[in-house]
Amino acid sequence: MSGNPFREGMLADSPTDPCALIIFGGTGDLARRKLFPCLMHLAREGRLSDKTVFLCVSRRPLDETSFRNDVIESARKFAPGSVPDEEFAKSFAARIFTVSDDTSFANLSKQLADLASLGGPRNHLFYLSIPPTGYAPTIHGLGQAGLANPQTGAWSRIIIEKPFGRDLKSARELNRAAAEVFQEEQIYRIDHYLGKETVQNILVLRLANTLFEPVWNHHYVDHVQITAAESLGVEERAQYYEESGALRDMIQNHLLQILAMIAMERPASLAAEAIRDEKRKVLEAVRPLEDISSLAVRAHYAAGAVTGKAVPGYLEENGVSKNSRTETFSALKLHIDNWRWTGVPFYLRTGKRLPKRVTEVAIVFRKVPHTVFAQSPVDKLDQNVLAIRIQPNEGISLKFEAKLPGHALHVRPVDMDFRYGTSFGGRISDAYERLMLDAMIGDQTLFARRDSVEEGWRIVQPVLNYWSSDKSEPLPQYVAGSWGPAEADAMLAADGRRWRKL
Amino acid sequence: MEKAVSYPEQLAPREQVDVARIEQELEELWREAESSGESVTRATAFNLVYFCARAHEADGQFIIPELALAHPTRSILVTLDEAAPPAERAWVTANCRRLEGENKQICSEAISLEIDGDATLRASSLIHSLTLGSLSTAVIWHHSLPLSHPLLALLADSVERVITCSVHENAPASSLKPWIEFYQQSAETCVVSDLLWAELSGWRGAVAELFDECPDVGPLREVRIHSTGDKTTAGALLVGAWIAGSLKWKMEGIALRGRRPVVECSNDHSIMFIPEGGASGEGVEFLFDNSNAAAVMRDGDNFSLTFQGRTRLARAKDQDIKTLLTHELHAWGRDNRLHSALSAAQLWLPKLLFS
Numbered sequence: 001m002s003g004n005p006f007r008e009g010m011l012a013d014s015p016t017d018p019c020a021l022i023i024f025g026g027t028g029d030l031a032r033r034k035l036f037p038c039l040m041h042l043a044r045e046g047r048l049s050d051k052t053v054f055l056c057v058s059r060r061p062l063d064e065t066s067f068r069n070d071v072i073e074s075a076r077k078f079a080p081g082s083v084p085d086e087e088f089a090k091s092f093a094a095r096i097f098t099v100s101d102d103t104s105f106a107n108l109s110k111q112l113a114d115l116a117s118l119g120g121p122r123n124h125l126f127y128l129s130i131p132p133t134g135y136a137p138t139i140h141g142l143g144q145a146g147l148a149n150p151q152t153g154a155w156s157r158i159i160i161e162k163p164f165g166r167d168l169k170s171a172r173e174l175n176r177a178a179a180e181v182f183q184e185e186q187i188y189r190i191d192h193y194l195g196k197e198t199v200q201n202i203l204v205l206r207l208a209n210t211l212f213e214p215v216w217n218h219h220y221v222d223h224v225q226i227t228a229a230e231s232l233g234v235e236e237r238a239q240y241y242e243e244s245g246a247l248r249d250m251i252q253n254h255l256l257q258i259l260a261m262i263a264m265e266r267p268a269s270l271a272a273e274a275i276r277d278e279k280r281k282v283l284e285a286v287r288p289l290e291d292i293s294s295l296a297v298r299a300h301y302a303a304g305a306v307t308g309k310a311v312p313g314y315l316e317e318n319g320v321s322k323n324s325r326t327e328t329f330s331a332l333k334l335h336i337d338n339w340r341w342t343g344v345p346f347y348l349r350t351g352k353r354l355p356k357r358v359t360e361v362a363i364v365f366r367k368v369p370h371t372v373f374a375q376s377p378v379d380k381l382d383q384n385v386l387a388i389r390i391q392p393n394e395g396i397s398l399k400f401e402a403k404l405p406g407h408a409l410h411v412r413p414v415d416m417d418f419r420y421g422t423s424f425g426g427r428i429s430d431a432y433e434r435l436m437l438d439a440m441i442g443d444q445t446l447f448a449r450r451d452s453v454e455e456g457w458r459i460v461q462p463v464l465n466y467w468s469s470d471k472s473e474p475l476p477q478y479v480a481g482s483w484g485p486a487e488a489d490a491m492l493a494a495d496g497r498r499w500r501k502l
Numbered sequence: 503m504e505k506a507v508s509y510p511e512q513l514a515p516r517e518q519v520d521v522a523r524i525e526q527e528l529e530e531l532w533r534e535a536e537s538s539g540e541s542v543t544r545a546t547a548f549n550l551v552y553f554c555a556r557a558h559e560a561d562g563q564f565i566i567p568e569l570a571l572a573h574p575t576r577s578i579l580v581t582l583d584e585a586a587p588p589a590e591r592a593w594v595t596a597n598c599r600r601l602e603g604e605n606k607q608i609c610s611e612a613i614s615l616e617i618d619g620d621a622t623l624r625a626s627s628l629i630h631s632l633t634l635g636s637l638s639t640a641v642i643w644h645h646s647l648p649l650s651h652p653l654l655a656l657l658a659d660s661v662e663r664v665i666t667c668s669v670h671e672n673a674p675a676s677s678l679k680p681w682i683e684f685y686q687q688s689a690e691t692c693v694v695s696d697l698l699w700a701e702l703s704g705w706r707g708a709v710a711e712l713f714d715e716c717p718d719v720g721p722l723r724e725v726r727i728h729s730t731g732d733k734t735t736a737g738a739l740l741v742g743a744w745i746a747g748s749l750k751w752k753m754e755g756i757a758l759r760g761r762r763p764v765v766e767c768s769n770d771h772s773i774m775f776i777p778e779g780g781a782s783g784e785g786v787e788f789l790f791d792n793s794n795a796a797a798v799m800r801d802g803d804n805f806s807l808t809f810q811g812r813t814r815l816a817r818a819k820d821q822d823i824k825t826l827l828t829h830e831l832h833a834w835g836r837d838n839r840l841h842s843a844l845s846a847a848q849l850w851l852p853k854l855l856f857s
Contacts, residue, residue: 003718004710004713004714005713005719005748005749005750006706006709006710006713006745006748007710007713007714008748008839009837009838009839017714046817046819050815050816050817421601421608422543422545422574422608423545423547423574424547424572424573424574425570425571425572425573425574425599425608
């Protein structure tokens with residue numbers, strides 16, 4: 001498409017190439033709650049080619065008509081506004097087809113070939129929305145059926161949902177299995193955090209403003225806090241969560257990807273590989289964790305109250321082993337050994353059953369070198385904080401000191417606040433909309449590359465090893481509805497710092 | 503993400519206020535809103551000034567609350583009646599939207615001004631006093647007011663963005679002349695755009711989509727632009743100029759082939775305008791050296807895209823005024839494609855009119 005002179009200046013508005021989106025696990029929760037409503041929004045906005053169709057691969061044979069109705073009803077329920085009227089519902093539903101995976105990959109290949117011969121799309125986008133144990137066999141099956149090799153002039157791509165492995169070894173195995181069938185430029189490892197507007201805005205904040213980049217380094221930044229708090233417990237995901245835990249579920253992927261966006265050097269261009277190269281470099285520069293007990297904290301929640309409602313402790317949750325040592329809270333202290341960030345700790349924390357759902361990056365700046373207010377009532381100045389709120393109340397705030405009106409010199413911290421909701425009206429796209437569209441366009445910028453996934457595992461692997469070998473004491477606990485265990489506070493207190501109150 | 507429901511509400515009833523006290527009245531409005539106990543956030547991303555003739559006031563009253571859904575602004579609706587005795591009247595309110603799932607309203611200040619008689623000549627200074635100085639200002643100039651109005655030239659010197667509503671795409675090409683002149687005069691001081699160009703985005707998208715399949719434009723020799731009516735239309739002229747700019751074809755002269763004007767370009771390239779439309783209606787034909795042909799034609803609610811004898815349909819997205827303006831207000835940078843198209847159109851127009 002790059003040679004088309006008429007596309008210049010209008011790429012953002014162009015519809016994607018027609019393709020068949022083949023969703024493995026297309027009857028699952030993610031497909032019904034997220035993927036289909038997002039596809040509907042894209043279709044309504046004219047971002048999908050009219051010829052794009054959706055094939056849902058399911059474990060059991062499905063009645064196509066009732067499945068189509070189910071997709072529409074689910075969209076109405078989980079994403080109000082995604083189905084504007086009956087006419088749209090009918091036309092969208094007609095693009096959904098079902099395939100049972102008790103048929104072979106060769107049959108799938110034949111169905112796709114038949115579709116193309118009838119004038120349907122020749123491009124194929126495979127979406128693995130299935131349990132991770134199914135990734136390698138499915139990728140292998142696609143390869144055996146020749147579906148990874150597109151016809152001349154067409155493309156074949158694959159989107160893989162997280163988790164990409166459960167440790168460094170399994171991640172490497174999965175990457176190797178995928179690389180045996182698909183080229184890296186065909187593989188789209190989805191991390192939905194990277195599709196969020198506010199995460200994308202980190203790049204704009206850094207690269208489109210002269211104000212921030214000069215102070216974006218160890219000369220001015222005291223430390224960085226990245227928090228992803230959830231008020232929910234494990235809900236229906238106990239089986240998955242017991243095998244995962246907070247470190248694997250959130251830090252290894254989402255939080256480290258955010259860290260990379262915050263800490264990476266400026267890329268030479270906005271090309272996907274330029275950005276992904278810089279992310280890989282900064283993750284490589286993360287110092288290997290050695291004294292784990294002082295750099296990592298884990299805990300699980302005890303019974304407490306969240307948003308005024310009593311909730312059980314983690315060990316009392318359905319599907320959770322009474323002897324579970326799975327952490328529902330984890331915090332890490334990381335250092336980046338490079339010119340820009342030397343000496344600046346990055347504190348990462350995530351947890352379930354915390355007081356509220358909030359994801360935020362806080363750049364905490366150094367204290368002023370000399371306080372000239374010594375003879376005044378001002379005995380202490382707060383540090384400036386640039387807070388990037390990823391969800392909810394998406395936006396950016398800058399905290400600085402201001403003089404209170406009056407004769408006496410009283411100083412108080414105030415905030416300059418930018419909120420997406422008040423500065424920009426209208427609907428803001430869901431992260432999955434952006435990411436599926438990018439996969440159809442062929443833009444890998446917001447997808448994790450093989451090396452950065454493995455770097456993520458390389459960073460957390462020592463912690464996983466230490467925790468799996470440490471069976472000496474019961475896991476620390478925190479009361480549901482609190483901000484985590486005392487050990488997490490102690491980790492920062494040892495550095496003379498504290499977590500932000502969110 | 504916060505999501506807004508799609509209906510505007512107004513914070514206070516429309517009551518006439520003293521023009522000299524507009525700021526105080528707005529402060530009072532917010533004080534009342536805060537004391538009402540409802541959670542109200544005042545949001546302003548930029549100043550938006552909408553000018554129209556008094557007879558078209560309803561257009562502004564409709565569009566400003568709609569735009570406020572997507573663009574929180576301090577809006578100023580200015581209606582002019584130069585034939586009436588001199589007078590200035592003002593109203594203030596706020597257009598609000600509720601955030602889904604939250605008992606919270608996001609509100610944008612809205613000022614309405616009626617300016618009559620020779621007071622219209624001083625309107626610029628009043629507008630400047632009412633815009634928030636730390637924020638950018640966008641002006642929408644309704645087609646009911648002439649582009650040669652001295653007020654518009656004054657505003658173009660002091661605001662960041664001017665959106666004009668010059669002519670419909672089926673208007674004669676000659677009607678583009680005042681707008682091109684205004685653009686040339688003002689493009690150095692502010693970003694100027696026109697809804698006609700925005701309306702043509704469907705055509706531009708369809709042409710781009712056609713060439714996604716055959717991006718080799720090397721053998722392309724002639725482009726034929728069909729339009730309705732018996733004269734070359736404004737839309738046809740702009741589409742032709744955009745195509746020439748995209749292909750980097752430079753005009754060498756204008757000739758007539760039969761009654762049809764042809765822009766003759768370097769290297770034997772040409773762009774022919776076929777005003778009568780023909781049996782196939784509105785559209786663009788592309789003729790190649792190698793006898794290939796391609797075309798984008800309007801076909802009801804679709805565009806039909808034909809290349810090497812194969813035809814497929816692409817949905818034509820006709821956009822209403824609200825959508826066009828909402829989209830335009832997202833873009834604050836110069837559209838280089840428009841700039842290039844207008845540079846070509848400006849050269850072609852006098853010769854086309856003569857021909």
